Amino acid sequence: MSSVLFTRVVGIAIVLSVTATAIVTAAPADVAMIKSRQEKLRDMGSALKQIDDELKRRSPDWENVIQPNVQILHDRSPFLMKWFPKGSGPEAGAKTYALPAIWQKGDDFAKHARTMVAESQKLEQVFGKKDSGEMRAQVVALGKTCKGCHDSYRSPDYEKDAEQ
Numbered sequence: 001m002s003s004v005l006f007t008r009v010v011g012i013a014i015v016l017s018v019t020a021t022a023i024v025t026a027a028p029a030d031v032a033m034i035k036s037r038q039e040k041l042r043d044m045g046s047a048l049k050q051i052d053d054e055l056k057r058r059s060p061d062w063e064n065v066i067q068p069n070v071q072i073l074h075d076r077s078p079f080l081m082k083w084f085p086k087g088s089g090p091e092a093g094a095k096t097y098a099l100p101a102i103w104q105k106g107d108d109f110a111k112h113a114r115t116m117v118a119e120s121q122k123l124e125q126v127f128g129k130k131d132s133g134e135m136r137a138q139v140v141a142l143g144k145t146c147k148g149c150h151d152s153y154r155s156p157d158y159e160k161d162a163e164q
Helices: 003-055 062-083 106-127 132-153 157-163
Strands: none
Touching: 003 062, 003 132, 062 106, 106 132
């Protein structure tokens, strides 16, 4: 084998080795990011449910139950777009309910995310009034925002798996 050919073969082998190493080492980080995203989204869903449940009580606990959950929704919703970077879908190798449409229809997904931010900001404003009726209406509006995104961008398998 000539030295030029040998040099090319070694060069290609090095490039392939580095690429394979990058792919293998990137996977655990992507999987960890997906797990983190799922936990944060579950926390947001739980926060909305806790607010809704508390508002059904005769005397809602505004400070110890509703306020911290409003804060979770308000603080986390601005990060929705950052939780779905390219490569963090099913191709990352972790179980995810995020549909490929998130990345294929990024502008529409961003619109849903902006609506979530706006509705969570309204929730925080309404919380300041401590009016159960107005708060309940805003919880419903926020829930519809969540559902609108879930209908387009979350796998229906989520509901099946959640039942098990």
